[in-house]
Amino acid sequence: MNEWTGKARDMSEWLESLKQQREIMDNVTEWRTISPRDAVYAPLPEGLHPELLKALHAKGMDQLYSHQAAAFSAAQSGEHVVTVTPTASGKTLCYNLPVLQEIVSHPESRALYMFPTKALAQDQVAELQQFADLMDCELKTHTYDGDTAPSIRTAIRNAGHIVVTNPDMLHSAILPHHTKWVKLFENIKYIVIDEVHAYRGVFGSHVANVLRRLLRICQFYGSNPQFLCASATIDNPGEHASRLIGKPVHVVDNNGAPAGEKHFIFYNPPVVNAQLGIRRSSVIETKKLASSLIKQGLQTIVFARSRVRVELLLTYLQELTEHKVNDRTIRGYRGGYLPKLRREIEHGLRSGEIKAVVSTNALELGIDIGQLQACVLNGYPGTIASTWQQSGRAGRRNEISVTFLVASSSPLDQYMIQNPDYFFNRPPEQALIDPDNLLILIDHVKCAAYELPFKQGEQFGAERLEDMMEFLTEEKVLHHVGDTWYWMEQSFPAHNISLRTAAGENFIIIDISNRNKVIGEVDRFSAPTLIHEEAIYIHEGVQYQVEMLDYEEKKAYVREVDVDYYTDANLAVELKVLHIDKEKTLGHLEQYYGEVTVNAQPTIFKKIRLLTHENIGSGPIHLPEEELHTSSYWFTFSDELTSKLTKDQMQSALMGLANVLGNVAPLYLMCDPFDIRVVPQVKAVHSGKPTIFFYDRYPGGIGLSKRLYELHETLLDNAEQLIQQCGCVSGCPACVGPIEEVGIWGKQTALQLLNSEEHIQISKGEESDEHAEGAARASERN
């Protein structure tokens, strides 16, 4: 330790000094040290092409990690493979090796790589090119995405050995024009899908259908490609990959990559008001820990769950370097940043120029930013799988790394921080998709019919093809002649179908105070609550006020401002039950699974002061209502039970329970935060009874509510345990919600509902914690 500067010599000295700091250690609920792991090697496989051997030797690779060798041999034996490994374990070689072996040996062979984002695709091309340069063979690798110049597209179609793209491009550009890609489709030997865990929920269900279409076209051209997939650690990699590609897969999970010692520290911000159960803001605690790391000169990544938090934290952390002019060593990173800026930041991280980055989960995927030294998670990332992925960003080989998990006061965070074994011992979540969601399926049947006419006897998804064909013929989309159905419509179906959201393209943010520059974008779901007029939109730590939202044109015009508040919007939700598919009764509780329509309308926004988070004003939001037809799981309470509570008490109880359940549900679902919603109703429209609804936030549903219906009892047990374990007196943000929201009886009445003989429930959906988070999402109220 340098006594003059307070700087530690290295990580282990710093960790030791941390242990001496009472004010930190008092808040540490768990400190796990994960021992370093030695590498497990395997010899280079027999039969590697000499050129490939040459390249491997040139890269100093005289042996492989065990999982790389296993993946290679599985691929050679003709199986579809999914490799499951943590971050930075050399997984790309698992698929590059078989692909390169094939192309070096048979130069006419082709491979298609699919990554969830453009950025990942570009990384990959760079890596493959590096390999190719070491070999005496012509190997052309190209990205093919929206950024590809039209002038080189033809060359890529005809001559690219490896075409690297994303599912959206496959869906809307490559498959509908497959006749231009004959060379690829006739000679395609491998399809590589990295980050398969990212293809889940609605997006994953779409992608599974895109792959069905891809295979149908391959079949037309007489090819039968083999799939090579890679996944982060999830509970069901084999099942998930196999559902995604529609074929059995061989799972390779004998990770042989070495890892340095890792310290995983759970940090719960101190309680500042025991009675109200209010803890110090996780943002401020995160800032404190991250600052300390940055001051030590440790390259640090901070993950936050929302864009707003990223920007808040960035603002706070940049204060560290305020005294330096034009210092660009602490940066933000999130989806809304434009690609060029992101490439610059990624590069800065790899080169070490950038000392710290605050990111959303955008950096969770395998974008190459090198390995950092420390990681601070602001809030539990939502899933065990994500937590390990994010934590994996820190950890250089043979070096000690540290990850802090700073809990927010949301119930899920509090549950995790108080039950560390749950996190360390439980397998990560399952990735769920439903490729046969009828709406998604029929959309892709249309695209598939556009691509190639359907013949009688074909199969596409779980529905009977003839039924879908008849339907689409009646809709005058298809024309039936003999045993064939032809696309017969003017439109280009892929253009109307977006894989990413139910809702089509993003809103762009235009800064009118700076030459109408586009500074970012927001997805359509978030737009009503994030960029309504008068909202404060924070970008790269700078505040902007939305002056005008052009809803039709999907543009928000903002002006730079300097105010001491941010905004948080409310969404009013109305639910109607259309159809009940399943039901059962348990004590006071009736459970249902079925179809509902949801009407959502943003109502008002609140202005919340920075740092103190007090409410300093509000205003209305004028935006159109959105309607959603989806699947839902809900339960109602018996009249007997209802009669024991006043209407107000019932309101508090339902809201409290909904808060808890909305936070507990993600324990069992690996879904995007926007994919599932919880709404409590004191008097549901269809039955007049107190009800809690969960619904899939996608037309037709994607299987989330269905799974929750099955998990009903577990779900309620967990909710009860969480409320009981909470130390607060009558409700706090960590359980049923703050008293201001659920009233002083909230906790008690919620428990009463749960305890009454059997189980009883209700729901609602959003954490309320610090309002920082709330600003990023809509809080749904009835």
Added chain:
Amino acid sequence: MLRARLERLKGIKPSQAGEQMDIHNTAAAEKKSIAQELALYQDGSYTEGSSPYAAQAGISQPSFPPEANLLELDAKLESASKLTNLLKLVPLHDEEAHAHKWNQLHVQLAQNEFGTFLMRTRTYRRDEAIGMHQFGEWQQAGLHLNAFYPEQEAELEQFLFLDLETTGLGSGTGNIPFMVGLAFWENEQFVVQQALIRHPAEERAMLAYLHQLTAHFSHLVTYNGKSFDWPLLHSRYMLNGMRETIWQPLHIDLLHPSRAIWRNTLESCKLSHIEKMRLGIIRVDDLPGSEAPARYFNFLSSGDPSELEDVYKHNEIDMMSLVTLAIRFGHLLSNEDVRTIVQQPSEPEELVRTGLWLEKMGRFLYSKQLFQLAAHIPQQSSQTIMMLAMRDKKYNEMQRALMLWEKIVMTSGAFASRTQVEAAIELSMYYEHKAKQPLQALHYASLAYEFQLQLQSVSRRETKQKEKELSELNKRIERIKKKCRLSV
């Protein structure tokens, strides 16, 4: 000939217009059975019939009344040529659905080893026209289109005109060409063939015929066919597993020269607009091309051929409009003084652009006339003058270039224009490097600087850009000043 054209241009009815109008009277007489007609073809005693739309040859004359329901007027089956004999054509059998209506539309059944489709054939005589060019002008003009591919000379009969009607937009695999319009010169007349598929399963037979036909041609003439029609057909051949046989034509896409010439002078470079503004073709009750798919879908569900009547008509006019445009470009490329053949463009910019295009195509004589004309039109935009001046600079015809730049610089206006800055710089460059008269050069460089300052007071460009432009001018001035001192 020339007389007739001039009269048409001046709005005088063509002398044969009267004859064409007689079709009205003969229409009834022509309701012979198709079998009889076919017999006539075969013994060679058939005489040419005129095509319906030719009656509209009166061009842009409001006094020339449009013909109503042209299809009805014409009851002739056209042409018995070697190319049309490639295909076995028979009238639709009475048992076929709507056979009568098909016959009324002069549509026959075509059959080959891949199946059936429908074919409608028309001919256009030499003395007919739908705009300001008679189709017989192809004989003078057609071969000049060889300027597009000088390395391979084609005969008049080797140009195939093509235009598709499709079910959608773009070249995606779900877009089906349901009608293929074709035209070619044969036996001193134009033959128009319109192949139609009654449902997508007939596509293979139609494509097979098209392939068979194309073997007789070396050049393909289209409008926007390089981006649309041809890639789409290419894709259809692939989809139907017929890729080994795809034709590789020398493709002349007339959209490209049209854009080069009319980019700024016409509102749109759509064929339907150009034909109206420059070829004297007025369509009456024409079905907008965008509505063709809907008609075809109606036909698919009802089976009623009359849904397609307007589509046939639209496509036929498209074909003949394309031919007329090709004749116009052929005349232009003839490298003669064609002022009497092709209507003189009225806009100076169009004159200059036409000239520039001709020079690009290696035709220098007529272009000179055009430039000469343009240079002397008093009212014209400085951009046009600049375009011409830059052309002169390229060909080292400095005298006129200087005159033109001067003209731009002298133009007075409330504010200087960017073109004025550019012209002043060009002049300065000329006097500095070519004429070696640094004082003159300094004069124009200073003028450019002045213009630039004026311009910037109203420009919305970024400050950085402005500063850069000014500092470059400053550098120029400083450099010339040095030369002045040296020469003094």
